[in-house]
Amino acid sequence: MKNLVLIGFMGTGKSVVGRALAARLDRPFVDVDEAIEREQGRPIRKIFAEQGEPAFRAVERAMIQRVTQRDGQVIAAGGGAIMDEGNLAALSRRGWLVWLTAEPDVILQRIGDPATRPLLNTADPRARVAELLALRQAxxxxxxxxxxxxxxxxxxxxxEIIRIGEKAW
Structure with a gap:
């Protein structure tokens, strides 16, 4: 049974929807960001601050390689995880990918204080959201x-995910 992999920008609902979807389908749930925080013993924003984005992405890559060794899970991937071709390949090979989308204003409302998100800690978080969405859309x-x-x-x-996916799983 393939993994169901939720991808998309931060604040689109991957973690919340993933938990509910896993419960509904009686599958294990893995939130890649939460797994990284548990393993590293600190929040992702601290990894970014102390070691930088490249170090975080290396940890993320290793976690995705481990997580995708199992099937039948619901996986919430980090917002930027699939920008790495290896991550995209690993998640796609053993999973059915669902892109969760939301409008930029909704994303900002859901995430709360943008300063807690390393990639949005800028003078104009809304412009940064729009920029990152454009970069990641393809x-x-x-x-x-x-x-x-x-x-x-x-x-x-x-x-909706179940309705669409029933034919694909």
Missing amino acids: TYAKADAVVETSRRTVEQVVH
């Missing part, structure tokens, strides 16, 4: 399905 579009989350409840998003 890669996110390689997903098997797309589900917009801006005006949907978690349960509605879960239902």
Whole structure:
């Protein structure tokens, strides 16, 4: 049974939807960012601050390689994880990818204080969100399905993923 892999920008609902989807399908749930924080014993923002983005991405790559050794899971990948071709290949090879999307204003509302997100700790977080979305769009579009989350409840998003995915799994 393939993994169900949720990809998309921060604040689109990957973690919240992933937990609910895993519970609904009775599958294990793995949040890659949470697994990294547990393993490293510190928040991702500290890894960024102390070691930089390249060091974080190396840790993320290793975690994804481990996580994708198992099948039948619901996986929430970090927002930038699939920008690494190796990560995208590993997640795609053993998974069905769902790109969760949301409008920039909704993303900013959901994430709260942008200063807690290393990539958004700028003078104009909204412009940075738009810039990163534009940079990542072509890669996110390689997903098997797309589900917009801006005006949907978690349960509605879960239902839509199951509806779309039933034929693909």
